[in-house]
Amino acid sequence: MKRSHLAAAAAVLLLALPFAPVPDFWITQLNYIGLFSLVVLGLVLLTGVGGLTSFGQAAFAGVGAYATAYLTTVLGLSPWLGLVAGLGITLVLALVIGALTLRMSGHYLPLATICWCLALYYLVGNLDALGKYDGLLGLPAVTLGDFSFQSERRIYLLIWLAALLAALGVTRLLDSRPGRIMRALNTNRGGGSTMPEAMGASTFRYKLVMFVVAALLASVSGWLYAHMQRSVNPSPFGIKFGIEYLFMAVLGGIGTVGGAFAGAALVKLAEDQLQAWLPVIFGGSGNYEIIVFGVVLVLVLRFAPDGLWPLIARWLPARGRRAVDENAPRLSARSHPEGGAALLDVRRIRKQFGGLVAVNDISFAIRAGDIVGLIGPNGAGKSTTFNLVSGVLPLTAGEVKLLGQRVDGRGSRDIARAGLSRTFQHVKLVPDMTVLENVALGCYLRTRSGTAAAMLGLDRAEEMQARAEALRQLRRIGLAGQAHELAGNLALGPQRLVEIARALASDPSLLLLDEPAAGLRHKEKEALAEVLKQLKAEGLSLLLVEHDMDFVMKLTDRIVVMEFGRHLMEGTPAEVQASPAVRAAYLGADE
Known part of the structure; x- marks a missing residue:
């Protein structure tokens, strides 16, 4: 029996109970x-x-x-x-x-x-x-x-x-x-x-x-x-009942719907029994059950921090996978600039933290179809520049234009709406969501259903479209076979690929990759490189921050080099490799 069928049977039984000859x-x-x-x-x-x-x-x-x-x-x-x-x-x-x-x-x-x-x-x-x-x-x-x-x-x-x-x-x-x-x-x-x-x-x-x-x-x-x-x-x-409600949630399983019912039932039934038996044991009246509940809460937090429902759920039928219809109508797509058109224009951006100048008047541009690398020694200001461009950090000075519109001074969600998507230096997936669900997060701006529609079940057609799009992006990067695994169970390499798929699901005009090869083994880097080459062949524009020079040189059209927050040079991979200034920055040699 499927878990959904079991839940439906339990609901019918509960609603029929008052008509049965059970005690009041x-x-x-x-x-x-x-x-x-x-x-x-x-x-x-x-x-x-x-x-x-x-x-x-x-x-x-x-x-x-x-x-x-x-x-x-x-x-x-x-x-x-x-x-x-x-x-x-x-x-x-x-x-x-x-x-x-x-x-x-x-x-x-x-x-x-x-x-x-x-x-x-x-x-x-x-x-x-x-x-x-x-x-x-x-x-x-x-x-x-x-x-x-x-x-x-x-x-x-x-x-x-x-x-x-x-x-x-x-x-x-x-x-x-x-x-x-x-x-x-x-x-x-x-x-x-x-x-x-x-x-x-x-x-x-x-x-x-x-x-x-x-x-x-x-x-x-x-x-x-x-x-x-x-x-x-x-x-x-x-406040006593406010605390009890929270105790019920923690005891039952605070992250699960079934835990709400399990916690409420357990506390209510246990409270009645304890109120009857504890005064007899201790020889006097008093709220002894509160002492017991306190001890139980400590034990639950120590030995079953997710509550009791996950333990109960082990005995229930496994949750069935929702089918994904890849033939569902596609989500709306944005219009992208033609190859060679101005895409991103960064002009003399500056970021100051008190007396520390982390980014000092950096300028560069990206045209549609370009893959641009942003490199430099540790502490050069690459990730800060990345966060300034994507709106995670506000600028101290300068301006950023995306598709001809100024986006400096706007938050990251507004810049995402303008057509920029990104990954993160430290992988940011939701570990207890499936790979498919994590990628479907990227479809947020391409869908419209709100909370009321979701609770009433009026969003199912749009949900099917979002899930189909997520699966298409996973197939694009070679991870369709792991769509229904929990994201937290994946190794670091596949997790980084999932982040890229999530970013692609938003249909961006420009994709920012923050150290995508960091922490990967050789084979994982090769797999990532193949995915990025495929995206490059499809005409996607990329801004790449990376420490692995061999990885960057094989992928990029142009490279911007930073040192101590300053613009050191910009050129093709061959020009950067031949530059004495770059060698001095990385190796500490005299120019």
Whole structure:
């Protein structure tokens, strides 16, 4: 049985459970597990995928709960209007809080979410309109026409329908254009902002999207909780529950959708049992379960840092590979300049770090069809020049023109839109994504589907096009046979080729290669050289930074030589090899 079929069978079984003769206690427990899973699914996306730690998800659940409680008990409006209002208020709050906090790094973001959770807890606890710490009572049951969800067995259907739809939406999102960018952001898994920005994506925008989606899922959970309990008070929305939700995510498997349900179920069931047995063992009342959970968390982080779900998943059928239709319609392509046309014009660019001048008035030009090498001894400023041209670093002075348009002063994602793509000195792949998915990242600017379309499954045709394009680029560099392997399992040589395929997937007019042969063995260098010769034959323009002189001399049309951040000379490979100045720069001999 395929894993997708097993998941569908489990979903049907869960939704059919309240109609079976099972104890009411089971239904109550499953209701809480479903509510917790909704919140934890948001943390899977925000923390597990995006690497953004939040302790404030309980507060967003409180917004959903209090919004519907106030509208239904004080204003007498429908619970469905309460849901809409809760989601609207949550959306505004998440956008404001996210805009203020997501630019923070390190421990500042978790601290900010703790402050937000505490602030909401004490705010609702001191407002007369919200009943202070006693809360609001007498919420009406949710109805749909003449059907009431008043009983626990009936609201169970709403809770688990919401949880399963959320799981399906998050799963679809992670396997999509925006999802690939989100998965590339997690610095704990080797990601960061530099590579996604170079692919043309706004990393801050996607961090904000993840924050908002996680907040909305928590808000739905709060709405369901309020109408299940028929009352609200601040207690379930304080920092204690914010920490518990994060604990559920870590325990279950913070980077996996299945881990959200496993963690919620394990914590809820264990908590009930521990609350019954620990007071008997210790001979008195108290929150002893917190001590146990603390010990368990330390053990999980030590021996199963990816959580329990990967251990469970070993016993499930292997995930099937999605077919790639190479006959899918091709993605849109940009128009490229004719051979010999002006492509890149770098004029007297300068980069100064305080009193250090790393790049000092460098100028060179590239025409369409050229392969230009940028060489120099260690510390010559080659990689800094590379980063200035691609927009990773801002210029101190000078100008850069790409296809006749000035691009200096613009970020790397804007320069990527203008037609420049690049690889990196230190390989930047997402190790837990397949080779095909990593290359599909390069199709970002050639596709349009957003987060909502991905979660609703409306992007499948475009996804098929992107995957087909990724496979074509892998076939172009000779790695189609490894398309479905995890990128982190490849050796360094194939990883560098995957980076080139990802850059080619964006259909660039100019490709920048930053030390592509660094760290490669002789055979790997030969394979890379063959790929670059093929690209050269196809008319692709390249700017190449490299230390291996033999590698550079055999590939390039012209070479720019740098020394101590200055322009030393420019010429053909033969002219550079014959230059006494170049020999002096590399060997330290007198000119």
